[in-house]
Amino acid sequence: MPASDTLHKKDIFSGDIDFLIEQIENLTDSLHHELPSEFIERVRYLTSDLTPFPGKFSFEKFPYFREIVDCFSPEDPTQEVALMKGNQLGATTAALETIMLYNIMSDPKAQMYVTADAGLMKTSVQVKIEKMIDNAGARDLIFSQSRKKKGSRNSGDKTEAKEYPGGYLHNYGGRSPARFRGLSYPCALADEVDAFPDVIPKEGTVVDLVRNRTNAYTENKRKIFWSSTPLVKQTSKIEKLYQDGDRRKFFVPCKHCGIMQELVWHGKDESGYTWGIVWENNEDYEPILETAAYKCCNPACGKTMKNYDKAVIIPKGEWRATAKAVAPGRKSYHITPIYNPPGMYSWEDMVLQWAECWDIKNNRLKDKEKYRLFRNTKQGLTFEELGGKEIEYSRAIQFRRTGFIIVNDDSGLTARGVPNDMAIRDAGSPILIVIASVDVQSNGLFVDVKGYSYGGVTWTLEFFEIKGSTAEFNGVWDELALIIGTKRYVGTDGKIYRIQACMIDTGYNPTYVYEFLKKHNLGIFGVKGKDYLANGETYQFFSQSATDRIGFPGLLHINTGKLKDNISNAMTSSFWVTGQSQPWWYPNFPEDFGDDYFKQFEAESRKEERDAITKKFRRYVWVTKFGHDNHAFDTYVYNIACLELAAEHWCRGHLGLPTLDWVAFWESAKQGEFYQNQ
Secondary structure (H helix, E strand, O other), rough: HHHHHHHHHHHHHHHHHHHHHHHHOOOOOOOOOOOHHHHHHOHHHHHOOOOOOOEEOOOOHHHHHHHHHOOOOOOOOEEEEEEEEEOOOHHHHHHHHHHHHHHHOOOOOOOEEEEEHHHHHHHHHHHHHHHHHHHHHOOHHHOOOOOOOOOOOOHHHEEEEEEEEOOOEEEEEEOOHHHHHOOOEEEEEEEHHHOOOOOEEOOOHHHHHHHHOOOOOOOHEEEEEEEEEEEEEHHHHHHHHHHHHOOOOEEEEOOOOEEEOOHHHHEEOOOOOEEEEEEOOOOOOOOOEEEEEEEEEOOOOOEEHHHHHHHHHHHOOOEEEOOOOOOOEEEEEEEEEEHOEOOOHHHHHHHHHHHHHHEEOOOOOOOOOHHHHHHHHHOOHHHHHHHOOOOOHHHHHHEEEEEEEEEEOOOOOOEEEEEEHHHHHHOOOOOOEOOOOOOOOOOOEEEEEEEOOOOOOOEEEEEEEEEEOOOOOOOOHHHHHHHHHEEEEEEEEOOOOEEOOEEEEEEOHHHHHHHHHHHHHEEEEEEEEEEOOHHHHEEEEHHHHHHHHHOOOOOEEEEEEHHHHHHHHHHOOOOOOOOOOOOOOOEEEEEOOHEEEEEEEHEEEEEEEEOOOOOOOOEEEEEEOOOOHHHHHHHHHHHHHHHHHHHHHHHHHHOOOOOOHHHHHHHHOOOOOEEEEE
């Protein structure tokens, strides 16, 4: 080899050595990790089916989530984060999924994801998490990490478990505690915490189970993310987790005076000064949406901002702790859709939804369930289930009215007249629809016929018993068919009504009830009461397998707890001043109904139901007092459930609406859809 070549190679090697020495000298004595917020803005893209802002993900529009996700950097000492939130915020996308993807791609570790149940878990993985992995270019990382496993690399890419270099993601439903055992995780992600069961027999609470899975990791190596929309105050898990943290709120400046403040739906100080979302109403007390604005909390300012101003004030916001956490390393955050960037659910949308649950004219509750939904999902607050009042006879009898009359129609059946003169004067409309309901006992049928004016103001037209055995195919059932099919009710103004729909209890002698329903199925439904239905629904149709077995599709479970609460509120809390319009769902009974009828409303009381093991509050339930008849209470429940079913069917089938809209239904009914004029 020529000497010149040898010298040249020595120069190259010398340069390599110098380069390596320089790199070694530049090494630090600690490892710096990229923050989760920086990481996600670098790698994540969103599609239009996941967000109204498709494209490269940025915290620019959602700055309040940046601090939350950065708590999950391995350099941050935070151990637990609780996020109590409203819905339609993008929290799952911006926070939970960011943490999950960071633990896959940037700081790999074992992690568990737990949501309410297995069905919701599978939907979340298939609809959101799979797309998140693909859009971030992480699919190539998801494969079996063990050479001992048989089959393709895809054995590590399943709905329930995904493996990647350095860790794995295990996905669970909150009702499957057995799957929690045996493994430890440095990171746990728990979503929709308030939908978890309160306690799992022989296992404890899901919150405790999740914490136990991370106990092997201490200090900042242990990370738990709790997230949920709050539900019932007495049982809320996310509110407890929030209260145990430092209760951070997001403060933003007023664009006029610069005072930093938390954005709330409504605020009031000791002097009576109010702030929050404000708007003007028209002469019918309907919100004028273009006037919706936010009023500053500073009395010296008192100026308003519009929804579009959030584009300026939200990026200037900051989280502020308002309490001391019960233990080090716990942070908690509260955020609602009131902070949404322009282009998402807006202040105008909030006002519109508020008007659906609140009687603005009279400043009182209009719809309890819609108010519950607003408080949970838009204010991000729990709804307190108050102990129901017993409906005392002395109170119920006060709704007895003079003015109902008895008439005979052409069929020869005696019927109570429809008091439309009173209805127009006191409720603002004639009776618009007539509904029947039937309570089945072994030795008779109790029939309840009610008419409804605008707003559900209720007029009980008849309540009577058809005596006889209900375990025969004729007799009482033939008489009931005659009443439902032919009986007319005549108004004091000449309007003629027939029963538009009927619900029949299936608790006693169901075989005979089902046969009656099959024979007279048009507008007649079978009903079975339940103390509680998920999500506060009024009714749920029987499963397909049950209806196939019985051979009749019109069978429903109804939420007796909810409906009896509503009746209780109407009969214990409703206040009406003669000369003013009666409130929604105000009850009116004929003057000749006897004491025995009204005493049936005090036959039940509302009791706390507690878990048999933990003694924790679960819900309130109505319980019948021993030896008391409650037929009138039960048929009242069936009647208003039947009205809601008929109204929703009308809204969907005839008005083309996606769901029930009471105002639209009553406006349509005022056109004479459910009665005849003589």
